[in-house]
Amino acid sequence: MQPSEESLSVNLGERSYPILIQDGALGNADLTPWVSGNRVLIVTNETVGPLYMDQARACFPGCDIDEIQLPDGERYKNWETLNRIFDTLLEKHHTRKTTLVALGGGVIGDITGFAAATYQRGVDFIQIPTTLLAQVDASVGGKTGINHPLGKNMIGAFHQPKVVVIDPLTLNSLPPAELSAGMAEVIKYGLIRDADFLAWLEEHMDRLMALQAEDLKVAIRRSCECKAAIVAEDERESGVRALLNLGHTFGHAIETHTGYSEWLHGEAVAAGMMMATDLSERLGYLNYNDSTRVRQLLIRARLPVNPPEGMTPVHFKALMQVDKKNLTGELRLVLLKELGDAVVTSGFDDEALEATLDYFCHPLD
Template structure:
């Protein structure tokens, strides 16, 4: 592992923005230098706001701070919820020099970022992620958007934050299922790009799930380093950034099938990564022991390794066919050439793909 570093940068040519990973930063760090004008709108949800809203407000001394509190859950990442943000911006007379602040998990970050990208054709925003999944993945990279009933994240924009402030102390308020869901994205980084990190995760997974501060901070830092490097190389997913979608094509199908309510994003991605691993083995890239390593690590992280009961190959095929990453009507997948070495392809053996679906699912009666 490399030396610890609490402040990272996402390098985007002439643009850059910092990622701050620091205990106690929420409420104690003055974020005024990253505020465009005098107006701030904090967007949070009914779960996070009672815990951290007042601390977040303290980060903006001298600004006029308004707030909007949204319902909690992936199923609320919709046009209707987005309009609630616009309603407050209009009612409180916010201008194009306002700054939006996302205080919460991945859903809040996505919807706030999309509101910032589209309010008066684009304003600044700040990410204050309070879940593990958001701190290691969703808050970094500028992907914003909302869901459509027929597909996950179908509507959105690339819009980078001015700064990301990740306070690991906020993770203490998470239920175990949310911690596990975030760990799926941490494991993803080891699988796609860094086998040494994967081995480190195998060594420290029990410590991570026990919320030990130093291993947890190290996992956040290492994940953000990987994400920042990939985004710097490919901001708008024209190439290498697509590797970040390991397990996501299968996972998004699960989320859409369950109506964005029964499964957390990280849970769906975990099952999707297991399916991608199985397909990689069937295609001859991985061996049986590789698949066992992935399965055991996911189970130790208390993540599902199978899709929901009742989801059939027919469901997967139909939902994966409309995934936004597809090319010319062909399903595009991230697979593993080896553990720590991922690649993107739409050229895979359809029989192996069907075998994977049949292995994990039951056909419709």
């Protein structure tokens, strides 16, 4: 596949790479230009593998290909599963010239990328995301890692892929809940960076949820453009990149509390974005109409706007302290100054945060 009008770049100097977006790319694109040697290990899961492994193998003509299928689910993004990748690499005698290929959603991308970052101190890898969440967010930017029982994504490395290949046709096999989970990250870009895109999402959400192809391509491309621009400006999250975590501090607390097994990542982020929106309104940044717009858009995307029943302010506060954005013990949150403009801050009223937590954890009181 040659770069076309459906491609864009993540500009990181010598580590720059393209994002290729094309219907039918999986199975038809020749990805050998991004393979460092002749050995490839395709990492996928038990759900995606039966659907797309043959097409993925076809993208590497002439290569010596091994494959591994991991269990499916966020709860498997851990050391034990990571070691299964290392076991395969070592048993099959893969060298530093090996290229790993992540075929799947965000979990597969994160764990494969971390394996690539650490195997023999770093090998190349390629992202082929098959879920909306991975296509618009997780596959771009080089964040890799695994979860710990005490905190999500606390163990990992920055390791950029050589190329990201997005085939929107894979979304046709996506369960409805996974589509909604990905839409949470799409909505996030409108909230933090692009009010016009947010308005476009409000106009087109019903078509997006109905898998209208051209609308999905617009949403995927605009999301990737936002992510690529932010990563190019701040690769290692020392500044503006932290804005991508809108709702994630609340959301990661939800995921950790529920053992990474009950809520999809995007579902937790959606509830977290609603909580961040509420806090932003309490601080005087947003008004009631702004909050209503956010809530209605999330609901139209079939996403939760409240945390799980039984989760208390005590649970949230304990888990939110284990967050990568926190500095010198201070809780830092991404809040909305207005729709389309976000800020990372620790300068918020603790009483306002308490009020938000009380409101969402005791909605009937």
